[in-house]
Amino acid sequence: xxxxxxxxxxxxxxxxxxxxxxxxxxxxxxxxxxxxxxxxxxxxxxxxxxxxxxxxxxxxxxxxxxxxxxxxxxxxxxxxxxxxxxxxxxxxxxxxxxxxxxxxxxxxxxxxxxxxxxxxxxxxxxxxxxxxxxxxxxxxxxxxxxxxxxxxxxxxxxxxxxxxxxxxxxxxxxxxxxxxxxxxxxxxxxxxxxxxxxxxxxxxxxxxxxxxxxxxxxxxxxxxxxxxxxxxxxxxxxxxxxxxxxxxxxxxxxxxxxxxxxxxxxxxxxxxxxxxxxxxxxxxxxxxxxxxxxxxxxxxxxxxxxxxxxxxxxxxxxxxxxxxxxxxxxxxxxxxxxxxxxxxxxxxxxxxxxxxxxxxxxxxxxxxxxxxxxxxxxxxxxxxxxxxxxxxxxxxxxxxxxxxx
Amino acid sequence: xxxxxxxxxxxxxxxxxxxxxxxxxxxxxxxxxxxxxxxxxxxxxxxxxxxxxxxxxxxxxxxxxxxxxxxxxxxxxxxxxxxxxxxxxxxxxxxxxxxxxxxxxxxxxxxxxxxxxxxxxxxxxxxxxxxxxxxxxxxxxxxxxxxxxxxxxxxxxxxxxxxxxxxxxxxxxxxxxxxxxxxxxxxxxxxxxxxxxxxxxxxxxxxxxxxxxxxxxxxxxxxxxxxxxxxxxxxxxxxxxxxxxxxxxxxxxxx
Numbered sequence: 001x002x003x004x005x006x007x008x009x010x011x012x013x014x015x016x017x018x019x020x021x022x023x024x025x026x027x028x029x030x031x032x033x034x035x036x037x038x039x040x041x042x043x044x045x046x047x048x049x050x051x052x053x054x055x056x057x058x059x060x061x062x063x064x065x066x067x068x069x070x071x072x073x074x075x076x077x078x079x080x081x082x083x084x085x086x087x088x089x090x091x092x093x094x095x096x097x098x099x100x101x102x103x104x105x106x107x108x109x110x111x112x113x114x115x116x117x118x119x120x121x122x123x124x125x126x127x128x129x130x131x132x133x134x135x136x137x138x139x140x141x142x143x144x145x146x147x148x149x150x151x152x153x154x155x156x157x158x159x160x161x162x163x164x165x166x167x168x169x170x171x172x173x174x175x176x177x178x179x180x181x182x183x184x185x186x187x188x189x190x191x192x193x194x195x196x197x198x199x200x201x202x203x204x205x206x207x208x209x210x211x212x213x214x215x216x217x218x219x220x221x222x223x224x225x226x227x228x229x230x231x232x233x234x235x236x237x238x239x240x241x242x243x244x245x246x247x248x249x250x251x252x253x254x255x256x257x258x259x260x261x262x263x264x265x266x267x268x269x270x271x272x273x274x275x276x277x278x279x280x281x282x283x284x285x286x287x288x289x290x291x292x293x294x295x296x297x298x299x300x301x302x303x304x305x306x307x308x309x310x311x312x313x314x315x316x317x318x319x320x321x322x323x324x325x326x327x328x329x330x331x332x333x334x335x336x337x338x339x340x341x342x343x344x345x346x347x348x349x350x351x352x353x354x355x356x357x358x359x360x361x362x363x364x365x366x367x368x369x370x371x372x373x374x375x376x377x378x379x380x381x382x383x384x385x386x387x388x389x390x391x392x393x394x395x396x397x398x399x400x401x402x403x404x405x
Numbered sequence: 406x407x408x409x410x411x412x413x414x415x416x417x418x419x420x421x422x423x424x425x426x427x428x429x430x431x432x433x434x435x436x437x438x439x440x441x442x443x444x445x446x447x448x449x450x451x452x453x454x455x456x457x458x459x460x461x462x463x464x465x466x467x468x469x470x471x472x473x474x475x476x477x478x479x480x481x482x483x484x485x486x487x488x489x490x491x492x493x494x495x496x497x498x499x500x501x502x503x504x505x506x507x508x509x510x511x512x513x514x515x516x517x518x519x520x521x522x523x524x525x526x527x528x529x530x531x532x533x534x535x536x537x538x539x540x541x542x543x544x545x546x547x548x549x550x551x552x553x554x555x556x557x558x559x560x561x562x563x564x565x566x567x568x569x570x571x572x573x574x575x576x577x578x579x580x581x582x583x584x585x586x587x588x589x590x591x592x593x594x595x596x597x598x599x600x601x602x603x604x605x606x607x608x609x610x611x612x613x614x615x616x617x618x619x620x621x622x623x624x625x626x627x628x629x630x631x632x633x634x635x636x637x638x639x640x641x642x643x644x645x646x647x648x649x650x651x652x653x654x655x656x657x658x659x660x
Contacts, residue, residue: 235522245517245521246521247508248511250504254497254498257495259508261457261479261483261489262488262511262512263479263483263512265480272518
């Protein structure tokens with residue numbers, strides 16, 4: 001941690017240098033990794049999405065101190081929105097609407113044109129990303145509003161419930177009107193197209209994207225898109241953190257009554273935290289849907305909410321570089337284990353003694369316990385602002401004890 | 406009589422079976438330091454919480470600087486121009502001293518999400534003004550050198566000062582202090598007294614709850630005395646000192 005620092009306020013030169021180094025590594029990474037197989041890049045693609053999620057949740061949990069256990073719901077909203085508006089699914093929706101009420105069906109056809117009867121709606125990424133952010137933000141405020149008076153454990157339980165409600169909705173919202181296609185999920189979601197170039201590669205190209213005659217694997221193309229979105233997210237959240245609103249969020253976290261007495265409209269500021277956090281989740285969800293080409297309710301279970309929360313807490317709650325590190329560790333390590341552990345055991349013992357999945361859960365639990373015992377503020381917590389080191393006061397106390405005894 | 410800064414009348418507040426405040430009124434002239442005293446449990450802090458919007462009164466009329474204000478929510482009261490401190494210090498512990506005061510500027514500034522992310526000219530200017538004003542206020546209360554300290558590691562007396570600086574940052578017309586001298590030693594009390602006079606000289610009216618009668622007598626222009634939620638005396642310190650009801654309330658009457 002000593003080599004890389006992102007404390008721009010205190011060590012600007014060092015931290016900008018760290019950023020430049022990290023960016024250079026990130027830009028080169030996929031070209032090196034894809035030499036060993038596209039699955040490695042794919043792992044990092046998913047990790048980048050999880051980083052976006054963790055950064056969004058960090059606004060709610062880290063800055064505003066609102067423990068949200070249903071955050072994955074906004075990921076789901078973004079993903080399903082993309083599923084509905086960038087796949088043939090809308091044709092199925094229309095069919096169910098026509099069966100239910102022909103007049104309403106005719107109105108929809110009149111609104112969107114005849115082609116949606118067979119092809120559904122296919123919005124471009126330029127419409128999907130802002131729409132996902134907006135709709136998720138709306139859901140964030142909607143789910144946040146009833147919880148405004150709750151804190152701590154109570155808030156956690158209610159948000160957990162909301163998260164599950166959204167998932168159950170996704171599971172059952174296929175009748176009488178087929179929004180989500182139920183447990184089967186939505187298939188054939190359009191890959192992302194940027195200026196006419198499909199990031200999944202054109203048909204017959206073996207998932208290779210050609211940009212100006214140079215072919216790169218599809219996963220690498222997505223990698224750069226997700227990396228860009230991650231950088232934008234980091235930029236936005238860190239700017240928010242160091243602003244009037246960021247201070248208001250932290251003030252609410254530290255002492256809500258004092259924050260109110262200082263003239264902060266805690267209702268509005270909390271709702272804003274919920275919706276800002278949700279909007280990043282929504283965009284990540286939209287990217288997830290397009291990247292996978294398929295969404296189903298299974299991807300949005302409670303364990304996912306907990307995983308994202310674990311990234312925030314493990315990395316360093318409220319500290320953006322820490323949260324990013326938490327995201328990388330918890331999203332990528334399990335996959336890396338999957339790729340390394342079983343072949344390694346095969347090579348060493350000639351058979352698989354511990355399955356990767358079992359080992360993953362063992363390590364997960366062990367890591368949690370060890371970190372909470374040894375580094376309760378996370379692996380990479382916010383730098384201590386105090387100019388008098390905390391350790392010195394401990395020492396003073398010990399000396400006083402020594403003098404007393 | 407000079408112009409009124411705060412004019413409150415007919416305040417009743419009931420907690421279940423307990424009548425915490427009965428028909429309490431208070432009139433504070435502009436530029437005064439006004440004291441509110443009374444034995445423990447007399448309802449001083451309850452009255453404070455009512456006028457600053459933390460508790461909802463059952464009845465009462467509220468006027469600040471000639472205009473009616475509604476104590477329906479604390480942030481509206483702060484907006485109207487009353488800032489307060491708390492009996493048990495309530496700072497934003499993990500923030501620095503400077504950031505604490507910067508939070509106080511929230512209610513007088515307006516940059517939102519857009520300004521935060523794009524940091525256009527107006528947003529940058531506002532942020533710089535917030536920072537400059539916060540530093541000024543830290544200097545004003547005498548802890549300017551501790552701007553970078555985490556609030557909860559400040560010494561007790563400095564935490565009290567920081568709370569006052571944070572309240573001043575909201576540009577109050579009336580500063581309401583709930584037992585600012587509690588737990589202070591004689592030297593600290595003297596310094597606090599100087600600070601309060603300095604705030605008064607800056608043109609801010611002060612409402613003060615305090616137990617230290619000696620401090621109050623020398624400092625306040627007028628004093629009200631509460632007992633069992635009722636106003637039992639009102640006047641200049643010399644009158645209060647001689648008032649029989651007040652002496653009985655503090656020392657117990659002859660039986």
